Amino acid sequence: MTDDLFTPLPLSETTLSNRVMVSPMCQYSCDARDGLATDWHFQHLASRAVGGAGVVMTEATAVELRGRISPEDLGIWSDDHADALADITDFVREQGSRPGIQLAHAGRKAATSRPWEGHDPLQPEEGGWETLAPTDEPYPYDDDAPPTRAMTEADLADVRDAFADAARRALDAGFEIAEVHAAHGYLLHEFLSPVTNTREDAYGGDFESRIRFPLEVIEAVREVWPDEKPVFVRISATDWLPDRESWTVDDSIRFADRASEAGVDLIDVSAGGIHPDQQIPSGGPGYQIRYGRRVREGVDTDLKVGAVGGITTPEQADSLVRNGRADLAIVGREHLRDPYFTLHAAQKLGRDDEVDVPPQYHRAF
Ligand code: FNR
Numbered sequence: 001m002t003d004d005l006f007t008p009l010p011l012s013e014t015t016l017s018n019r020v021m022v023s024p025m026c027q028y029s030c031d032a033r034d035g036l037a038t039d040w041h042f043q044h045l046a047s048r049a050v051g052g053a054g055v056v057m058t059e060a061t062a063v064e065l066r067g068r069i070s071p072e073d074l075g076i077w078s079d080d081h082a083d084a085l086a087d088i089t090d091f092v093r094e095q096g097s098r099p100g101i102q103l104a105h106a107g108r109k110a111a112t113s114r115p116w117e118g119h120d121p122l123q124p125e126e127g128g129w130e131t132l133a134p135t136d137e138p139y140p141y142d143d144d145a146p147p148t149r150a151m152t153e154a155d156l157a158d159v160r161d162a163f164a165d166a167a168r169r170a171l172d173a174g175f176e177i178a179e180v181h182a183a184h185g186y187l188l189h190e191f192l193s194p195v196t197n198t199r200e201d202a203y204g205g206d207f208e209s210r211i212r213f214p215l216e217v218i219e220a221v222r223e224v225w226p227d228e229k230p231v232f233v234r235i236s237a238t239d240w241l242p243d244r245e246s247w248t249v250d251d252s253i254r255f256a257d258r259a260s261e262a263g264v265d266l267i268d269v270s271a272g273g274i275h276p277d278q279q280i281p282s283g284g285p286g287y288q289i290r291y292g293r294r295v296r297e298g299v300d301t302d303l304k305v306g307a308v309g310g311i312t313t314p315e316q317a318d319s320l321v322r323n324g325r326a327d328l329a330i331v332g333r334e335h336l337r338d339p340y341f342t343l344h345a346a347q348k349l350g351r352d353d354e355v356d357v358p359p360q361y362h363r364a365f
Helices: 039-050 079-094 153-172 187-192 207-224 249-261 289-298 314-322 333-337 341-348 359-364
Strands: 009-011 014-016 020-022 055-062 098-104 131-133 148-150 177-182 231-236 266-270 304-308 328-331
Touching (some): 039 079, 055 177, 098 153, 153 207, 177 207, 187 207, 187 231, 207 231, 207 249, 231 249, 249 289, 266 289, 314 341, 328 333
Parallel strands (some): 020 328, 055 098, 177 231, 231 266, 266 304
């Protein structure tokens, strides 16, 4: 039988009730720059779990202070951070969704103001900080970037440990899926891409050397994350920089197989973000889906693939799975417009029996 949007997806020993995931979306909503989850995070994640998504993924959650994009980002660099997230994971699980956490480090794209405050680079005296990256070349903002440090071997070890510690805390907080963020020009993508990784040591240069640090991070997370719970990795399948040496879809396929061998269950295929010169071919419906499909067709392993970008309708999400272009439909902005995307999808596709409408909302669906 053909899989569709409401076919459960087994991953490790965890089963997703359907093929919809709430894409990680930064809320820039922590108080007092402390990285602790607030009521806003509760409502953002809880209401999308009520809406029926099989996976509710947190926004990029910083594994260390320097890994925040903005000072108001969510974090998981202490046990207090895990405690602040535990009520959310309990609630999400009670709705039948799987709570996931995106573990992130913003690399040289850290230390900016929030989007609604201009998304400007912040100097240390403005509340910013020294950022970390493969080299000391800062992100090419129009304005001056905060200073960037080329990571030493000791820095690499610290950040690797920070990812592992964050995963351990996420487990304590009740998360069931850990997603390693290696996309959108943030730290791990900066190691993958030849655009940003011009190191001359064992962590830069050819493909094998550039994937070394991201793979070490994935392995460190996998080591603390129980076998029965899935690990996802988000990548940018292409740098969208066709005119220069850059990360390509073929690189992504090779990397996906290596990630799978390292114990990754699903690769979440996004694109872009490494450099402002990127040329996005179009921003229309399903604008990145073709990369997910190419990765799915290209891998030698049984790695599952999530597709993201411009998925806005139930029919589109359903056809992705039916036609074998992806195993999971990852929906971002449409979930901001409609937290109940999955319940609406079941209604529209005539699959009402496949979702648990909360009794409080029964008369609406
Ligand atoms: C995002 N995106 C994003 N991606 C990610 O990997 N981690 C993150 O924390 C964020 N934060 C974020 C915030 C907001 C407000 C938006 C709109 C987007 C990207 C997002 O997950 C998704 O990949 C894109 O929005 C494309 O998918 P849609 O929105 O077209 O479904």
